Amino acid sequence: MSNELAVVLASGGMDSCTATAWAAGRYRLAMLHVNYGQRTEAKELECFKKLVAYFDAEKMLVVDARHLAAIGGSSLTDPSMPVPPDETPGQIPSTYVPFRNANLLAIATSWAETIGATRLVIGAVEQDAPGYPDCRPAFYEAANRLIELGTKPETHIVIETPLIALKKVDVIRLGLELKAPYELTWSCYQGQAVPCLNCASCRRRAEAFAEAGVADPLMAGR
Amino acid sequence: MSNELAVVLASGGMDSCTATAWAAGRYRLAMLHVNYGQRTEAKELECFKKLVAYFDAEKMLVVDARHLAAIGGSSLTDPSMPVPPDETPGQIPSTYVPFRNANLLAIATSWAETIGATRLVIGAVEQDAPGYPDCRPAFYEAANRLIELGTKPETHIVIETPLIALKKVDVIRLGLELKAPYELTWSCYQGQAVPCLNCASCRRRAEAFAEAGVADPLMAGR
Numbered sequence: 071m072s073n074e075l076a077v078v079l080a081s082g083g084m085d086s087c088t089a090t091a092w093a094a095g096r097y098r099l100a101m102l103h104v105n106y107g108q109r110t111e112a113k114e115l116e117c118f119k120k121l122v123a124y125f126d127a128e129k130m131l132v133v134d135a136r137h138l139a140a141i142g143g144s145s146l147t148d149p150s151m152p153v154p155p156d157e158t159p160g161q162i163p164s165t166y167v168p169f170r171n172a173n174l175l176a177i178a179t180s181w182a183e184t185i186g187a188t189r190l191v192i193g194a195v196e197q198d199a200p201g202y203p204d205c206r207p208a209f210y211e212a213a214n215r216l217i218e219l220g221t222k223p224e225t226h227i228v229i230e231t232p233l234i235a236l237k238k239v240d241v242i243r244l245g246l247e248l249k250a251p252y253e254l255t256w257s258c259y260q261g262q263a264v265p266c267l268n269c270a271s272c273r274r275r276a277e278a279f280a281e282a283g284v285a286d287p288l289m290a291g292r
Numbered sequence: 293m294s295n296e297l298a299v300v301l302a303s304g305g306m307d308s309c310t311a312t313a314w315a316a317g318r319y320r321l322a323m324l325h326v327n328y329g330q331r332t333e334a335k336e337l338e339c340f341k342k343l344v345a346y347f348d349a350e351k352m353l354v355v356d357a358r359h360l361a362a363i364g365g366s367s368l369t370d371p372s373m374p375v376p377p378d379e380t381p382g383q384i385p386s387t388y389v390p391f392r393n394a395n396l397l398a399i400a401t402s403w404a405e406t407i408g409a410t411r412l413v414i415g416a417v418e419q420d421a422p423g424y425p426d427c428r429p430a431f432y433e434a435a436n437r438l439i440e441l442g443t444k445p446e447t448h449i450v451i452e453t454p455l456i457a458l459k460k461v462d463v464i465r466l467g468l469e470l471k472a473p474y475e476l477t478w479s480c481y482q483g484q485a486v487p488c489l490n491c492a493s494c495r496r497r498a499e500a501f502a503e504a505g506v507a508d509p510l511m512a513g514r
Contacts, residue, residue, distance in 0.1 A: 131363070134356075134358075137355040139427075141402050141406050167402075168403075168443065169401045169439070172401065174392050174401060175398075176398040178392065180360055180392070184364055203442055206441070209441045212442075216394060219428070220391055221425055250382040272346060
Protein backbone atom coordinates (compact mmCIF):
# COMPACT_ATOMS: atom_id res chain seq x y z
CA MET A 71 0.00 0.00 0.00
CA SER A 72 1.56 3.29 -1.07
CA ASN A 73 0.70 6.70 0.28
CA GLU A 74 -0.15 7.97 -3.19
CA LEU A 75 -3.57 9.40 -3.90
CA ALA A 76 -5.39 8.00 -6.96
CA VAL A 77 -8.32 9.52 -8.80
CA VAL A 78 -10.53 6.59 -9.82
CA LEU A 79 -13.15 7.11 -12.53
CA ALA A 80 -16.21 5.24 -11.35
CA SER A 81 -19.39 4.97 -13.38
CA GLY A 82 -21.10 2.60 -11.01
CA GLY A 83 -20.58 -0.29 -13.43
CA MET A 84 -18.80 -3.60 -12.96
CA ASP A 85 -15.54 -2.66 -14.63
CA SER A 86 -15.00 0.51 -12.66
CA CYS A 87 -16.03 -1.32 -9.46
CA THR A 88 -13.29 -3.87 -10.17
CA ALA A 89 -10.79 -1.10 -10.98
CA THR A 90 -11.69 0.62 -7.73
CA ALA A 91 -11.17 -2.59 -5.76
CA TRP A 92 -7.78 -2.94 -7.48
CA ALA A 93 -6.84 0.67 -6.64
CA ALA A 94 -8.09 0.36 -3.06
CA GLY A 95 -5.37 -2.19 -2.35
CA ARG A 96 -2.67 0.18 -3.59
CA TYR A 97 -3.59 3.82 -3.12
CA ARG A 98 -5.66 6.30 -1.15
CA LEU A 99 -8.88 6.83 -3.10
CA ALA A 100 -10.42 9.93 -4.67
CA MET A 101 -13.50 8.70 -6.52
CA LEU A 102 -14.87 10.66 -9.48
CA HIS A 103 -18.20 10.18 -11.22
CA VAL A 104 -19.15 12.05 -14.36
CA ASN A 105 -22.75 12.60 -15.37
CA TYR A 106 -22.63 13.06 -19.13
CA GLY A 107 -26.35 12.69 -19.65
CA GLN A 108 -26.31 8.93 -20.11
CA ARG A 109 -29.71 7.22 -20.05
CA THR A 110 -29.19 5.39 -16.79
CA GLU A 111 -27.47 8.17 -14.87
CA ALA A 112 -29.84 8.18 -11.89
CA LYS A 113 -29.13 4.50 -11.28
CA GLU A 114 -25.41 4.89 -11.94
CA LEU A 115 -25.11 7.76 -9.47
CA GLU A 116 -26.93 5.74 -6.82
CA CYS A 117 -24.46 2.87 -7.36
CA PHE A 118 -21.49 5.27 -7.33
CA LYS A 119 -22.48 6.67 -3.95
CA LYS A 120 -22.84 3.19 -2.50
CA LEU A 121 -19.39 2.31 -3.87
CA VAL A 122 -17.87 5.47 -2.34
CA ALA A 123 -19.28 4.40 1.03
CA TYR A 124 -18.21 0.77 0.58
CA PHE A 125 -14.62 1.70 -0.32
CA ASP A 126 -14.55 4.51 2.26
CA ALA A 127 -12.98 6.88 -0.27
CA GLU A 128 -11.02 9.83 1.09
CA LYS A 129 -12.48 12.22 -1.48
CA MET A 130 -15.35 12.12 -3.93
CA LEU A 131 -16.52 14.40 -6.73
CA VAL A 132 -19.52 14.26 -9.02
CA VAL A 133 -19.13 16.33 -12.18
CA ASP A 134 -21.87 17.48 -14.50
CA ALA A 135 -20.68 17.13 -18.09
CA ARG A 136 -24.07 16.96 -19.75
CA HIS A 137 -22.71 18.97 -22.66
CA LEU A 138 -21.71 15.56 -24.06
CA ALA A 139 -25.41 14.70 -24.24
CA ALA A 140 -26.18 18.11 -25.71
CA ILE A 141 -23.54 17.52 -28.39
CA GLY A 142 -25.22 14.20 -29.11
CA GLY A 143 -24.12 11.60 -31.61
CA SER A 144 -24.75 8.60 -29.35
CA SER A 145 -27.66 6.32 -28.52
CA LEU A 146 -26.35 6.26 -24.95
CA THR A 147 -27.29 9.91 -24.45
CA ASP A 148 -29.89 10.60 -27.14
CA PRO A 149 -33.31 9.22 -26.17
CA SER A 150 -34.45 9.47 -29.80
CA MET A 151 -31.81 6.93 -30.93
CA PRO A 152 -32.64 3.30 -30.07
CA VAL A 153 -30.07 1.22 -28.17
CA PRO A 154 -29.56 -1.75 -30.48
CA PRO A 155 -29.55 -5.18 -28.84
CA ASP A 156 -26.74 -6.36 -31.09
CA GLU A 157 -23.43 -4.88 -32.06
CA THR A 158 -22.16 -5.36 -35.58
CA PRO A 159 -18.60 -6.71 -35.54
CA GLY A 160 -16.11 -4.26 -36.98
CA GLN A 161 -18.47 -1.32 -36.58
CA ILE A 162 -18.44 1.40 -33.97
CA PRO A 163 -21.56 0.81 -31.83
CA SER A 164 -24.16 3.57 -31.71
CA THR A 165 -23.56 3.68 -27.95
CA TYR A 166 -20.13 5.23 -28.65
CA VAL A 167 -20.09 8.76 -27.21
CA PRO A 168 -17.72 10.83 -29.35
CA PHE A 169 -14.35 11.24 -27.55
CA ARG A 170 -16.03 10.51 -24.20
CA ASN A 171 -13.07 8.98 -22.43
CA ALA A 172 -10.84 11.91 -23.35
CA ASN A 173 -13.36 14.24 -21.73
CA LEU A 174 -13.41 12.02 -18.64
CA LEU A 175 -9.62 11.91 -18.46
CA ALA A 176 -9.35 15.69 -18.90
CA ILE A 177 -11.75 16.28 -16.00
CA ALA A 178 -9.99 13.66 -13.88
CA THR A 179 -6.60 15.22 -14.59
CA SER A 180 -7.79 18.72 -13.63
CA TRP A 181 -9.01 17.30 -10.33
CA ALA A 182 -5.92 15.15 -9.81
CA GLU A 183 -3.58 18.10 -10.35
CA THR A 184 -5.59 20.26 -7.97
CA ILE A 185 -5.71 17.72 -5.11
CA GLY A 186 -2.21 16.34 -5.64
CA ALA A 187 -3.18 12.88 -6.90
CA THR A 188 -0.45 11.06 -8.82
CA ARG A 189 -2.46 8.18 -10.29
CA LEU A 190 -5.52 8.08 -12.44
CA VAL A 191 -7.27 4.73 -12.59
CA ILE A 192 -9.84 3.87 -15.25
CA GLY A 193 -11.54 0.53 -15.78
CA ALA A 194 -11.38 0.57 -19.56
CA VAL A 195 -11.53 -2.89 -21.14
CA GLU A 196 -10.43 -3.19 -24.73
CA GLN A 197 -12.19 -6.45 -25.54
CA ASP A 198 -15.38 -5.41 -23.80
CA ALA A 199 -15.79 -2.50 -26.14
CA PRO A 200 -15.02 -3.68 -29.64
CA GLY A 201 -14.85 -0.64 -31.83
CA TYR A 202 -14.67 1.96 -29.07
CA PRO A 203 -11.50 3.75 -30.17
CA ASP A 204 -10.94 5.28 -26.73
CA CYS A 205 -10.60 1.90 -25.00
CA ARG A 206 -7.29 0.90 -26.58
CA PRO A 207 -3.88 0.91 -24.86
CA ALA A 208 -2.41 3.29 -27.45
CA PHE A 209 -5.06 5.85 -26.57
CA TYR A 210 -3.99 5.80 -22.92
CA GLU A 211 -0.30 6.01 -23.84
CA ALA A 212 -1.08 9.14 -25.85
CA ALA A 213 -3.17 10.51 -22.97
CA ASN A 214 -0.30 9.97 -20.54
CA ARG A 215 1.94 12.00 -22.82
CA LEU A 216 -0.65 14.79 -23.09
CA ILE A 217 -0.99 14.91 -19.30
CA GLU A 218 2.77 15.08 -18.79
CA LEU A 219 3.02 17.95 -21.29
CA GLY A 220 -0.13 19.81 -20.26
CA THR A 221 0.29 20.02 -16.49
CA LYS A 222 2.74 21.86 -14.25
CA PRO A 223 6.38 20.70 -14.41
CA GLU A 224 6.14 19.42 -10.83
CA THR A 225 2.92 17.49 -11.56
CA HIS A 226 3.30 13.83 -12.50
CA ILE A 227 0.10 11.89 -13.03
CA VAL A 228 0.11 8.42 -14.54
CA ILE A 229 -2.99 6.74 -15.97
CA GLU A 230 -3.39 3.11 -14.99
CA THR A 231 -5.72 0.74 -16.84
CA PRO A 232 -5.59 -2.48 -14.79
CA LEU A 233 -8.33 -4.20 -16.81
CA ILE A 234 -7.45 -3.14 -20.32
CA ALA A 235 -6.14 -6.50 -21.51
CA LEU A 236 -8.65 -8.69 -19.66
CA LYS A 237 -11.58 -10.59 -21.02
CA LYS A 238 -14.86 -9.82 -19.27
CA VAL A 239 -14.80 -13.17 -17.48
CA ASP A 240 -11.31 -12.40 -16.17
CA VAL A 241 -12.50 -9.01 -14.93
CA ILE A 242 -15.08 -10.90 -12.88
CA ARG A 243 -12.50 -13.41 -11.63
CA LEU A 244 -10.21 -10.55 -10.57
CA GLY A 245 -13.12 -8.75 -8.94
CA LEU A 246 -14.21 -11.82 -6.99
CA GLU A 247 -10.64 -12.26 -5.76
CA LEU A 248 -10.58 -8.62 -4.65
CA LYS A 249 -14.06 -8.92 -3.13
CA ALA A 250 -15.51 -6.26 -5.43
CA PRO A 251 -19.13 -5.61 -4.37
CA TYR A 252 -20.88 -6.40 -7.66
CA GLU A 253 -24.26 -6.27 -5.95
CA LEU A 254 -23.74 -2.49 -5.82
CA THR A 255 -23.08 -2.09 -9.55
CA TRP A 256 -25.17 -1.38 -12.63
CA SER A 257 -24.47 -2.37 -16.24
CA CYS A 258 -27.69 -2.04 -18.20
CA TYR A 259 -27.78 0.64 -20.94
CA GLN A 260 -31.55 0.97 -20.70
CA GLY A 261 -33.20 0.21 -17.38
CA GLN A 262 -33.27 2.24 -14.21
CA ALA A 263 -35.16 -0.18 -11.94
CA VAL A 264 -34.29 -3.64 -13.25
CA PRO A 265 -31.76 -4.64 -15.93
CA CYS A 266 -33.38 -5.08 -19.36
CA LEU A 267 -31.28 -8.24 -19.98
CA ASN A 268 -31.49 -7.48 -23.67
CA CYS A 269 -28.98 -4.69 -24.39
CA ALA A 270 -25.39 -5.49 -25.36
CA SER A 271 -24.14 -4.52 -21.92
CA CYS A 272 -26.62 -6.78 -20.06
CA ARG A 273 -25.75 -9.66 -22.36
CA ARG A 274 -22.01 -9.25 -21.90
CA ARG A 275 -22.51 -9.23 -18.13
CA ALA A 276 -24.70 -12.34 -18.14
CA GLU A 277 -22.36 -14.26 -20.44
CA ALA A 278 -19.33 -13.37 -18.34
CA PHE A 279 -20.93 -14.46 -15.05
CA ALA A 280 -22.04 -17.70 -16.71
CA GLU A 281 -18.53 -18.30 -18.02
CA ALA A 282 -17.05 -17.59 -14.58
CA GLY A 283 -19.48 -20.14 -13.16
CA VAL A 284 -20.86 -17.82 -10.50
CA ALA A 285 -24.22 -16.17 -10.02
CA ASP A 286 -24.55 -12.44 -10.61
CA PRO A 287 -25.43 -11.04 -7.17
CA LEU A 288 -27.58 -8.42 -8.89
CA MET A 289 -29.80 -11.24 -10.12
CA ALA A 290 -30.32 -12.73 -6.67
CA GLY A 291 -33.99 -13.50 -6.14
CA ARG A 292 -34.94 -12.99 -9.79
CA MET B 293 -11.35 28.84 -49.16
CA SER B 294 -11.92 25.16 -48.55
CA ASN B 295 -15.26 23.51 -47.92
CA GLU B 296 -14.02 22.08 -44.62
CA LEU B 297 -15.83 22.87 -41.41
CA ALA B 298 -13.68 24.12 -38.51
CA VAL B 299 -14.57 24.22 -34.83
CA VAL B 300 -13.06 27.44 -33.49
CA LEU B 301 -12.62 27.84 -29.73
CA ALA B 302 -13.59 31.42 -28.97
CA SER B 303 -13.39 32.94 -25.53
CA GLY B 304 -14.29 36.42 -26.65
CA GLY B 305 -10.69 37.58 -26.21
CA MET B 306 -8.28 39.11 -28.69
CA ASP B 307 -6.33 35.96 -29.50
CA SER B 308 -9.36 33.84 -30.29
CA CYS B 309 -10.87 36.73 -32.27
CA THR B 310 -7.69 36.79 -34.38
CA ALA B 311 -7.75 33.00 -34.74
CA THR B 312 -11.39 33.18 -35.82
CA ALA B 313 -10.56 35.82 -38.44
CA TRP B 314 -7.77 33.55 -39.67
CA ALA B 315 -10.10 30.53 -39.84
CA ALA B 316 -12.89 32.57 -41.49
CA GLY B 317 -10.69 33.04 -44.57
CA ARG B 318 -10.12 29.29 -44.87
CA TYR B 319 -13.03 27.25 -43.52
CA ARG B 320 -16.73 27.22 -42.74
CA LEU B 321 -17.07 28.20 -39.07
CA ALA B 322 -18.52 26.35 -36.08
CA MET B 323 -17.82 28.60 -33.10
CA LEU B 324 -17.55 27.10 -29.60
CA HIS B 325 -17.49 28.97 -26.30
CA VAL B 326 -16.87 27.23 -22.99
CA ASN B 327 -18.02 28.69 -19.70
CA TYR B 328 -15.70 27.20 -17.12
CA GLY B 329 -16.70 29.56 -14.34
CA GLN B 330 -14.10 32.20 -15.14
CA ARG B 331 -14.53 35.54 -13.36
CA THR B 332 -15.44 37.52 -16.43
CA GLU B 333 -17.69 34.96 -18.11
CA ALA B 334 -20.72 37.24 -18.50
CA LYS B 335 -18.63 39.74 -20.46
CA GLU B 336 -16.85 37.01 -22.43
CA LEU B 337 -20.12 35.41 -23.48
CA GLU B 338 -21.49 38.78 -24.61
CA CYS B 339 -18.35 39.27 -26.75
CA PHE B 340 -18.56 35.71 -28.10
CA LYS B 341 -22.12 36.23 -29.31
CA LYS B 342 -21.16 39.46 -31.03
CA LEU B 343 -18.27 37.66 -32.71
CA VAL B 344 -20.57 34.83 -33.87
CA ALA B 345 -22.80 37.44 -35.49
CA TYR B 346 -19.85 39.37 -36.96
CA PHE B 347 -18.30 36.27 -38.53
CA ASP B 348 -21.71 34.87 -39.50
CA ALA B 349 -20.75 31.43 -38.18
CA GLU B 350 -22.63 28.46 -39.59
CA LYS B 351 -22.95 26.79 -36.17
CA MET B 352 -22.42 27.91 -32.60
CA LEU B 353 -22.37 26.10 -29.27
CA VAL B 354 -21.99 27.35 -25.70
CA VAL B 355 -20.92 24.66 -23.25
CA ASP B 356 -21.17 24.77 -19.49
CA ALA B 357 -18.03 23.29 -17.96
CA ARG B 358 -18.23 24.97 -14.59
CA HIS B 359 -16.88 21.83 -12.98
CA LEU B 360 -13.46 23.36 -13.69
CA ALA B 361 -14.35 26.18 -11.31
CA ALA B 362 -15.74 23.67 -8.80
CA ILE B 363 -12.46 21.76 -8.97
CA GLY B 364 -10.68 25.05 -8.30
CA GLY B 365 -6.94 25.61 -8.12
CA SER B 366 -6.95 28.87 -10.08
CA SER B 367 -7.37 32.55 -9.31
CA LEU B 368 -9.21 32.84 -12.63
CA THR B 369 -12.13 30.83 -11.29
CA ASP B 370 -11.83 31.10 -7.51
CA PRO B 371 -13.11 34.47 -6.23
CA SER B 372 -11.26 33.93 -2.93
CA MET B 373 -7.86 33.92 -4.69
CA PRO B 374 -6.60 37.37 -5.77
CA VAL B 375 -5.55 37.91 -9.39
CA PRO B 376 -1.97 39.16 -9.05
CA PRO B 377 -1.05 42.21 -11.15
CA ASP B 378 2.38 40.75 -11.90
CA GLU B 379 3.55 37.37 -13.07
CA THR B 380 6.76 35.95 -11.70
CA PRO B 381 9.03 34.83 -14.55
CA GLY B 382 9.60 31.09 -14.54
CA GLN B 383 6.57 30.44 -12.36
CA ILE B 384 3.16 29.14 -13.32
CA PRO B 385 0.75 32.07 -12.83
CA SER B 386 -2.07 31.59 -10.34
CA THR B 387 -4.45 32.23 -13.25
CA TYR B 388 -3.46 28.81 -14.66
CA VAL B 389 -6.54 26.56 -14.65
CA PRO B 390 -5.33 22.97 -14.22
CA PHE B 391 -5.38 21.18 -17.61
CA ARG B 392 -7.93 23.67 -18.92
CA ASN B 393 -6.97 23.55 -22.57
CA ALA B 394 -7.16 19.76 -22.63
CA ASN B 395 -10.73 20.00 -21.33
CA LEU B 396 -11.52 22.59 -24.01
CA LEU B 397 -9.99 20.44 -26.75
CA ALA B 398 -11.85 17.34 -25.55
CA ILE B 399 -15.18 19.17 -25.70
CA ALA B 400 -14.30 20.67 -29.08
CA THR B 401 -13.34 17.26 -30.46
CA SER B 402 -16.59 15.65 -29.28
CA TRP B 403 -18.49 18.38 -31.09
CA ALA B 404 -16.26 18.29 -34.16
CA GLU B 405 -16.67 14.51 -34.53
CA THR B 406 -20.45 14.81 -34.15
CA ILE B 407 -20.91 17.59 -36.73
CA GLY B 408 -18.24 16.38 -39.15
CA ALA B 409 -15.73 19.18 -38.65
CA THR B 410 -12.19 18.34 -39.73
CA ARG B 411 -10.29 21.26 -38.21
CA LEU B 412 -10.07 22.56 -34.69
CA VAL B 413 -8.68 26.08 -34.38
CA ILE B 414 -7.44 27.50 -31.07
CA GLY B 415 -5.79 30.88 -30.53
CA ALA B 416 -3.16 29.65 -28.08
CA VAL B 417 -0.08 31.87 -27.92
CA GLU B 418 3.01 30.40 -26.32
CA GLN B 419 4.78 33.64 -25.51
CA ASP B 420 1.64 35.30 -24.22
CA ALA B 421 1.29 32.70 -21.51
CA PRO B 422 4.71 32.13 -20.00
CA GLY B 423 4.45 29.11 -17.80
CA TYR B 424 1.08 27.85 -19.02
CA PRO B 425 2.10 24.30 -19.93
CA ASP B 426 -0.93 23.82 -22.19
CA CYS B 427 0.06 26.63 -24.56
CA ARG B 428 3.13 24.94 -26.03
CA PRO B 429 3.39 23.38 -29.50
CA ALA B 430 4.36 19.97 -28.07
CA PHE B 431 1.10 19.91 -26.13
CA TYR B 432 -0.90 20.35 -29.34
CA GLU B 433 1.14 17.72 -31.17
CA ALA B 434 0.30 15.26 -28.38
CA ALA B 435 -3.35 16.32 -28.50
CA ASN B 436 -3.48 15.70 -32.26
CA ARG B 437 -2.22 12.19 -31.64
CA LEU B 438 -4.79 11.59 -28.91
CA ILE B 439 -7.59 12.79 -31.19
CA GLU B 440 -6.45 10.55 -34.04
CA LEU B 441 -6.37 7.54 -31.70
CA GLY B 442 -9.51 8.35 -29.73
CA THR B 443 -12.03 9.02 -32.48
CA LYS B 444 -13.63 6.80 -35.13
CA PRO B 445 -11.30 5.45 -37.82
CA GLU B 446 -13.06 7.58 -40.44
CA THR B 447 -12.77 10.74 -38.32
CA HIS B 448 -9.79 12.97 -39.00
CA ILE B 449 -9.59 16.19 -37.02
CA VAL B 450 -6.47 18.34 -37.01
CA ILE B 451 -5.80 21.04 -34.43
CA GLU B 452 -4.45 24.27 -35.86
CA THR B 453 -2.75 26.90 -33.71
CA PRO B 454 -2.15 29.81 -36.11
CA LEU B 455 -0.90 32.16 -33.39
CA ILE B 456 1.22 29.82 -31.30
CA ALA B 457 4.60 31.22 -32.36
CA LEU B 458 3.59 34.89 -32.55
CA LYS B 459 4.45 37.69 -30.16
CA LYS B 460 1.39 39.58 -28.91
CA VAL B 461 2.22 42.56 -31.13
CA ASP B 462 2.33 40.26 -34.15
CA VAL B 463 -1.05 38.80 -33.20
CA ILE B 464 -2.41 42.35 -33.38
CA ARG B 465 -0.65 43.02 -36.69
CA LEU B 466 -2.13 39.83 -38.15
CA GLY B 467 -5.55 40.70 -36.75
CA LEU B 468 -5.49 44.20 -38.21
CA GLU B 469 -4.55 42.74 -41.59
CA LEU B 470 -7.48 40.29 -41.32
CA LYS B 471 -9.80 43.05 -40.07
CA ALA B 472 -10.43 41.27 -36.77
CA PRO B 473 -13.08 43.26 -34.83
CA TYR B 474 -11.09 43.95 -31.66
CA GLU B 475 -13.76 46.38 -30.48
CA LEU B 476 -15.90 43.29 -29.82
CA THR B 477 -13.32 41.53 -27.63
CA TRP B 478 -12.51 41.37 -23.93
CA SER B 479 -9.17 40.64 -22.26
CA CYS B 480 -9.39 41.77 -18.64
CA TYR B 481 -9.16 39.05 -15.97
CA GLN B 482 -11.12 41.14 -13.47
CA GLY B 483 -13.61 43.63 -14.81
CA GLN B 484 -17.01 43.07 -16.34
CA ALA B 485 -17.91 46.66 -17.27
CA VAL B 486 -14.59 48.35 -17.98
CA PRO B 487 -11.10 46.79 -18.18
CA CYS B 488 -9.19 47.10 -14.89
CA LEU B 489 -5.99 48.05 -16.79
CA ASN B 490 -4.01 46.54 -13.93
CA CYS B 491 -4.13 42.76 -14.38
CA ALA B 492 -1.47 40.92 -16.38
CA SER B 493 -3.88 40.43 -19.29
CA CYS B 494 -4.83 44.14 -19.50
CA ARG B 495 -1.17 45.11 -19.37
CA ARG B 496 -0.15 42.70 -22.10
CA ARG B 497 -2.95 44.06 -24.30
CA ALA B 498 -1.99 47.70 -23.68
CA GLU B 499 1.70 47.06 -24.29
CA ALA B 500 1.01 45.18 -27.50
CA PHE B 501 -1.25 47.89 -28.95
CA ALA B 502 1.35 50.52 -28.01
CA GLU B 503 4.09 48.49 -29.69
CA ALA B 504 1.94 48.05 -32.81
CA GLY B 505 1.47 51.81 -32.86
CA VAL B 506 -2.31 51.67 -33.05
CA ALA B 507 -5.04 52.59 -30.62
CA ASP B 508 -7.02 49.83 -28.90
CA PRO B 509 -10.58 50.28 -30.23
CA LEU B 510 -11.88 49.13 -26.84
CA MET B 511 -10.29 52.23 -25.32
CA ALA B 512 -11.98 54.66 -27.73
CA GLY B 513 -13.43 57.58 -25.82
CA ARG B 514 -11.61 56.73 -22.57
